[in-house]
């Protein structure tokens with residue numbers, strides 16, 4: 257409900273504030289600084305060419321296109337009035353609209369005001385990868401800011417602790433342990449140093465008595481799943497980090513049973529054993545306390561306060577696993593990882609996306625004090641690298657990604673290759689359908705019919 261304001265009282269308060277402000281002005285420079293930070297004084301018209309002056313930078317547009325890959329890679333581009341633009345990626349398998357629906361909230365803003373823009377749209381983001389446009393916008397704004405200031409994105413986030421970032425590689429599953437092992441071997445030959453195997457129950461469901469009515473492996477089925485793990489272990493050896501994921505609809509008791517069965521294989525972690533980690537930290541804590549297999553989760557959670565705080569401060573997991581975009585992008589994951597670090601919990605980065613996302617995470621991983629490894633999910637895609645022009649190729653070398661030192665993200669799209677792999681026609685086409693606000697919080701846009709303070713009926717704005 258709108259709040260009525262007593263105009264006389266408001267005027268008195270305004271005078272009081274001005275008097276206080278005049279008093280504050282006596283303190284000199286500090287007040288002046290505050291004044292200019294608030295933009296209170298109109299600036300004189302520039303007498304010289306002010307192109308690329310960061311204070312005059314404005315967002316003019318947001319456009320998108322979607323690459324059809326192992327998952328869809330929806331890529332956004334945020335344009336400005338000075339030609340500089342930023343690239344961002346919506347969560348792999350997400351949709352363009354989750355960023356574009358926020359266009360009207362960011363056009364006209366200075367893209368360097370990253371935190372305040374993100375604060376304004378924070379409530380648009382949700383758990384389970386919903387509306388991961390928030391994270392995409394975060395990445396694109398950092399790309400712009402780095403280009404404008406002439407520094408790599410990592411410099412905007414902190415100090416570089418490593419020049420290259422170790423990657424863990426997903427493996428496409430197979431029900432035959434020999435075939436699965438060959439796929440792991442191919443990745444090892446490509447130089448990867450850390451691995452993950454998916455243990456879907458469908459891999460063993462054809463074997464009698466392996467899967468129960470809930471879709472969970474029986475003790476017998478779990479034995480078959482462990483044969484797959486064993487095949488992978490034989491290829492990479494006992495010391496190489498190996499994780500496991502995608503176990504089906506487990507409950508807490510199932511998860512404990514699974515984790516105990518995995519103990520002989522010395523896993524780096526078992527991932528996302530139960531659902532909705534942002535709600536059920538107690539479930540994760542119970543699992544963690546009943547096995548020596550490290551427990552990891554987080555890819556489906558957004559935000560420190562909304563998604564990760566309970567898991568971390570209750571020591572419910574051994575490692576956290578924020579998603580490169582869905583968990584909130586660079587600034588938010590930095591907050592999450594720093595909070596985890598303060599609790600002695602390491603951070604692994606979930607990244608099933610394009611080279612834009614991979615490079616964005618290299619910048620972030622470079623500055624994290626508790627970084628373990630970052631995912632790569634496209635080892636079987638021959639043209640993954642070709643989607644971008646990067647200062648180094650291949651992007652993945654010997655199981656690592658170099659941290660770029662070029663301004664911004666340091667990568668640009670390879671237009672020709674991206675155009676060859678579009679999910680639907682259109683390469684950063686105009687988006688006038690998103691010019692108007694289409695999603696928002698509390699919002700009043702103009703006059704309304706009512707009695708004003710004098711008791712006169714009007715179609716006006718009273719306050």
Ligand SMILES: [Mg+2]
Nearest residue numbers: 501527528555
């Ligand atoms: Mg996962």
